[in-house]
Amino acid sequence: MVIKKIDIGAFGKLEDYSIDLSSGGQVVYGPNEFGKSTLVEFLKMILIIMPMLIAVKILYNKMKTLYQQIQMVNMNVQHVIIDI
Numbered sequence: 902m903v904i905k906k907i908d909i910g911a912f913g914k915l916e917d918y919s920i921d922l923s924s925g926g927q928v929v930y931g932p933n934e935f936g937k938s939t940l941v942e943f944l945k946m947i948l949i950i951m952p953m954l955i956a957v958k959i960l961y962n963k964m965k966t967l968y969q970q971i972q973m974v975n976m977n978v979q980h981v982i983i984d985i
Contacts, residue, residue, distance in 0.1 A: 913939040 909918040914936045920927075929937050 907940075907944075909943060912943045915939050915943065 905921070905923040907918075907920045907922065909915045911917075914934070918936070918940075920929075920940075929940060931937055
């Protein structure tokens, strides 16, 4: 995957921030409190955390559906004897 441009409306200290990455490797530099670490946190959130949260939500929904199906089966069972 190649990221060519980043546009951030608002994230931490960054507001209406845009950076063009299409020219190849980039070095982000600036004085303290410029937003360098905030940019890195934004990238981590978008590239790592958000996909993980989406995967967890999908897994949760599948487990919820499975649980509901099990509950429906349990509602139809009248009497069960298990002899070991």
